[in-house]
Amino acid sequence: MIFFPFVFEDEILYSAMARYHWISGNINPRASMLDMFGSPNVCSTVLFPANLKAFCERLPLTHKLMPDEIIDNHTFLPYYELSVPYERIIKIKNIMTHERGTSIYMSLGIAASGIKKGGLLKYCPICAHADSMKYGESYWHRSHQAEGVVACYKHECFLIESSVKLNQRHKFEMITLNNYIKSLGTINKDERKCSAKELFLAQQSHDLLNMKSRVFGLESIRKYYIDKLQELDIVTTAGRVRWMDLISRFTYFYGKEFLLRIDSYIAPGIEDTWLHKLLRFPRVTCHPLRHILVLGFLKENVFSLAASLTHGKQKNVRNQYKKIIKPTNTSAQLKPKLLRIDWEKRDKAIASKIALIAEEIKNTGPRLIRVTKTEIGRQLRMQSLLVRAIHKLPLTSKALNESVESLEQFQIRRIRRTVKRLIERQPIVLPWEVKRAAGLRKAFELKYDELIKEEIQKQVKQSEI
Ligand SMILES: [Zn+2]
Numbered sequence: 001m002i003f004f005p006f007v008f009e010d011e012i013l014y015s016a017m018a019r020y021h022w023i024s025g026n027i028n029p030r031a032s033m034l035d036m037f038g039s040p041n042v043c044s045t046v047l048f049p050a051n052l053k054a055f056c057e058r059l060p061l062t063h064k065l066m067p068d069e070i071i072d073n074h075t076f077l078p079y080y081e082l083s084v085p086y087e088r089i090i091k092i093k094n095i096m097t098h099e100r101g102t103s104i105y106m107s108l109g110i111a112a113s114g115i116k117k118g119g120l121l122k123y124c125p126i127c128a129h130a131d132s133m134k135y136g137e138s139y140w141h142r143s144h145q146a147e148g149v150v151a152c153y154k155h156e157c158f159l160i161e162s163s164v165k166l167n168q169r170h171k172f173e174m175i176t177l178n179n180y181i182k183s184l185g186t187i188n189k190d191e192r193k194c195s196a197k198e199l200f201l202a203q204q205s206h207d208l209l210n211m212k213s214r215v216f217g218l219e220s221i222r223k224y225y226i227d228k229l230q231e232l233d234i235v236t237t238a239g240r241v242r243w244m245d246l247i248s249r250f251t252y253f254y255g256k257e258f259l260l261r262i263d264s265y266i267a268p269g270i271e272d273t274w275l276h277k278l279l280r281f282p283r284v285t286c287h288p289l290r291h292i293l294v295l296g297f298l299k300e301n302v303f304s305l306a307a308s309l310t311h312g313k314q315k316n317v318r319n320q321y322k323k324i325i326k327p328t329n330t331s332a333q334l335k336p337k338l339l340r341i342d343w344e345k346r347d348k349a350i351a352s353k354i355a356l357i358a359e360e361i362k363n364t365g366p367r368l369i370r371v372t373k374t375e376i377g378r379q380l381r382m383q384s385l386l387v388r389a390i391h392k393l394p395l396t397s398k399a400l401n402e403s404v405e406s407l408e409q410f411q412i413r414r415i416r417r418t419v420k421r422l423i424e425r426q427p428i429v430l431p432w433e434v435k436r437a438a439g440l441r442k443a444f445e446l447k448y449d450e451l452i453k454e455e456i457q458k459q460v461k462q463s464e465i
Contacts, residue, residue, distance in 0.1 A: 124152035
């Protein structure tokens with residue numbers, strides 16, 4: 001190849017290949033495959049390209065890309081490193097580097113996981129616009145393609161599904177996002193903001209793809225989950241899982257509809273679900289999306305998991321070290337080094353939990369709780385840290401400010417909920433009943449007069465539909 005376009009940050013290789021195809025002027029994609037791989041018949045799925053060594057050898061000298069780098073930054077393999085046994089990852093890396101790639105999905109074991117494969121490439125309309133302003137063209141982002149992800153991790157808006165298929169075994173097409181959008185004429189933006197849970201899945205998938213190390217061992221991860229569940233009293237001290245309790249709390253936390261949409265709902269009473277397998281037999285491959293769900297339920301995330309497991313490993317190494325060295329030797333260098341806190345990482349980890357916690361506070365009942373910094377800190381069990389070290393946690397501080405409720409917001413939420421409850425119970429609801437049931441103080445009654453009347457009308461209408 002005399003040229004190949006620059007591969008952008010968070011771009012899937014397929015996207016850069018499509019841009020090459022477009023610039024090259026080749027009409028048949030097979031001709032471009034021949035340029036790029038030296039063979040027109042390389043089986044290249046969109047998320048798992050293969051034959052990367054041949055590809056790198058054919059790149060112009062100005063490109064210094066290596067297969068490992070491409071796999072890490074521009075394919076979907078890193079997403080699976082958390083949940084697929086390490087030997088299998090190595091095997092797949094090998095296929096992607098040297099072979100023409102046929103059975104990568106099968107090797108991942110994801111086909112059997114019960115989560116439907118995404119099917120179509122997705123894009124964020126705001127990213128597409130921003131990229132074309134910044135780089136002169138838009139491209140297919142990697143973070144947007146994870147299964148179950150419907151939101152942009154950066155812009156918190158909904159992604160748009162294209163008609164470009166992820167599995168192109170039968171008919172290979174190379175379509176750039178630029179050309180795809182042009183062919184549509186206009187972008188139909190979805191103006192709704194996504195929910196905190198949808199955003200959590202999007203951000204965690206992005207973080208998982210971009211983490212430095214993701215190989216912790218499936219058994220260590222299982223132990224980590226069990227420890228955390230023990231803290232919640234869902235696992236007994238003897239190690240027995242209270243399944244009924246776990247499943248009902250898990251379902252309550254995410255909501256049945258949400259779980260059904262991502263093929264992860266667990267019907268009560270069934271003993272052989274993905275959650276059972278995850279906590280009993282970690283070697284049975286579990287989809288990364290489900291790890292993310294469990295982490296969210298535990299109020300953890302991929303960074304806190306990584307921090308905890310690598311920290312654990314360091315402790316083990318230190319213990320081994322101590323055993324080897326005779327106890328009489330007490331020179332200063334043998335003392336375990338104090339672990340330096342990586343505030344940036346910590347900040348990111350805490351900040352990513354906050355919107356989810358705020359949402360949860362709003363949804364727990366029956367008593368209504370105002371979303372305040374103290375309450376969020378209490379739920380995170382980090383009250384003092386959030387006071388003492390808040391100046392070291394800029395992202396957390398920002399997330400807190402965005403999530404807390406003003407007194408007014410809280411009162412409005414309380415009025416809405418009170419109206420809803422009363423309407424469920426009685427045929428006619430009067431404003432004074434709402435005021436009394438909501439426990440509004442006299443000073444505020446007047447302020448919300450209009451709102452209460454409107455809310456009654458609105459909700460009555462809704463309940464009639
Ligand atoms: Zn975006």
